[in-house]
Amino acid sequence: MADCLGSKFHVDEKRLNEVLDKARAFALTKGICMQSEQQGQNGTMLAQHFPFTLFPSVVPRTCFQEAVDCMLDFNTLIHKVAHDHNFLENSLKNVLEVDEFTQGLWKIYTQVREEGYTQPLSLGLFRNDFMIDALDPDHIQIKQVEINTIAAGASSLGSLLVLLHRFTLDMIGKYYDKEEVLNNNASLGTAWGLLKAWGLYRRKRAVILFVVRETESNIFDQRHLEFKVFSLNPGVRVLRRTYLDIYNGASLTEDKRLLVDGDEVAVVYLRAGYAPDDFPTHKEWDARLKLERSLAVKCPSIQYHLAGLKKIQQELTLPGSVEQFIKDPAAVRRIRATFVKQYSLDLGPEGDKGVELGRNDPHMYVLKPQREGGGHNLYGNDIRTFLERHHNSKERNAYTLMERIFPKANKNYLVTPGTPFALSDVISEIGIYGVFIGSANEVKINMQCGHMLRTKLLGTDESGLRTGHACLDTPFLVN
Template structure:
């Protein structure tokens, strides 16, 4: 099937001289406003380079953007309820746990703290639901995944509308700015951390960011710290790796997590979502110590488990949503964003899914229980993997998802150290909507949508993660189709 195309916000291609001129201006704007990352090839704490970005905002249907925004509180509540449904999580994850050691270790922490008695009933979710437009379905949005841990780029993408307004003015198209939605994701996400801090209710407490050993996506992380410090100068923020938490943090007799003599009110994970971030038992011991504590976790261990791909697949099964969403109209709205999702368990439906994918591998994506980008398999790799795993328990650690075919967009990607002017190329965009939720099993105290992001990648690239080096930052230009 040939892919349809959405028109760029201005006629393309641009004249080479005008293109080179505006690219240089845009790169300087990006550097001077923190649209940057550290260089993975030549890492230095003293320098940043531009994060990859698209030169012009990408077209996105206004109705579908609004639909995604309106649905976010519904999805926040859905995932909150899933995370507190012990029976559903146990049944959904049981087969994956036998073959996925990483998910099993997270699950074992959850079991251990439940058996001991959960110290902190409140959880903080800074979530992000990601969508692609499905071209054969009139460009309606379909959910790619739901992120419950370390959902990134809310900070940097909050600055992008301002950058794109500047670029459009430089190109003589200031009249188009009205079609660019404001993005207050940074402010909204930080308000969630501040609200959770106040609910903890200890004035001397601190906020703890759990970070990688080496942080390449430093701007996105630090902007959260700067924003919180500006809004609430009384809140002190510490940055610690899991290894440092193991060495420096302890539980006191109140089960408070204590660092440098001060209790921790909120633990915000920007690391801890993939196996490489737990190189030894120390990191797992640190994660258990945090989970045992009275700190409000973002995410709690059950929120992280609720964000696994197996849960995403299970919720799309017939009758599953009825367990969590009472209102029929809301269920229909949620079900409408699901694409085909299939279990690969060793049962009749799993066997049918394997046969279907081997017969027509290009239609599917094979997804493991992982976050962070770069983990999925596509096309011929799907067939090869399933033929290899066909009779192995390993396949239960994956789900099968129908591939979403978004419309093409023409545009320019600006990358660090790349040739100027960039080439005009075909792109596709993925929309992410951020949400904040705070609650316990019995009560939800806050639940709202707080902003968005757009990631854009080359049309022939399978993955689109910016931090993984595969996508580019973007912002939607809303179309009335």
């Protein structure tokens, strides 16, 4: 079953091209789309289908279930880390010496913490990403790549793609049941989380604010979520604004209620703000601070954002770190079973050990900065070059070294511009979505709400969807 499901049947080239053409049309009619880089006349939006695989990719059911089963544990872990000031400060202190973006986040965190959090509740719409490590073929296991606490996208498009993949399987006569190609409620769960946070604000006329980029290729994923919110509760309006819009058109009342062009905001949902280029001037930083100081429920709050940084992930792999926050031994085992080894690169004896590992065997590791959104990691000889250049520099403090995960390859067809349409060797990454709402002292909601799969050519290092490195996919679960 390691082959593409489509390759198990004799499908001639003519028939395969028919499936391809109809799959592309299916994607467009269902809105599995992204904004084209080309612009129509008078600035009108042009759409193209989102990159996707022609068929679902095989995933061992036991590995998928292990990823699902630990999601509530990770939700709780991130929440508790986010509310432990000493852990955040001790973990990030060396990063803060050299990384300007993390410094900007920390400055906001410090100010709102010293003022006292206006809104005690935080909303987490998390996505926990895993790969299935097959370095030891006799011991296949799920391993965590990262957990995303800000702008964890693709929930809407991933929920739709299962319909496309059932369609392509039907077209080639491949029998399957609903337990092999699961329904995916990620979009519904994410929308429900936003509405639950809106309800806890207790102001029926208040709106939900999506903070977005001026130009966003992934706008359809965001719009699907907006319309899902509307379908669940037509009385709730969703606004879309950039950080500059907020700087120019938002204000705080005396009791810190956030007003955007006259509308009171109940929930702030950040789909921008995870990268330095989202903050080219002080105006964007001032806008983020304004949001954070408000009474609105933030998704993520600044402390949730910090808790998702790569340095925090590395610190949590250290002995005793998880146990500091999670007391249930079974939950600790579920979490730790997904960890690969990670190493500090902080200037000093401990970091020197990590530097030597990376220099001596760079192809066994990934070098990660404190960034989201794909396209930032270093691999292979680039790791050695970086570590040799910064061997005696604090610049290395901003990075962590992570053991590389080696998944087993499958075969599939990638339907994406710039990639030949051919049966290719591919590898996949599983994302599990979670919703968490709580304060430092109370948990309101903790749930797992769906999944996504992204697939890329074997040999491709990065796996970001928005950056064009991977295709959207669906798991075909096998025993």
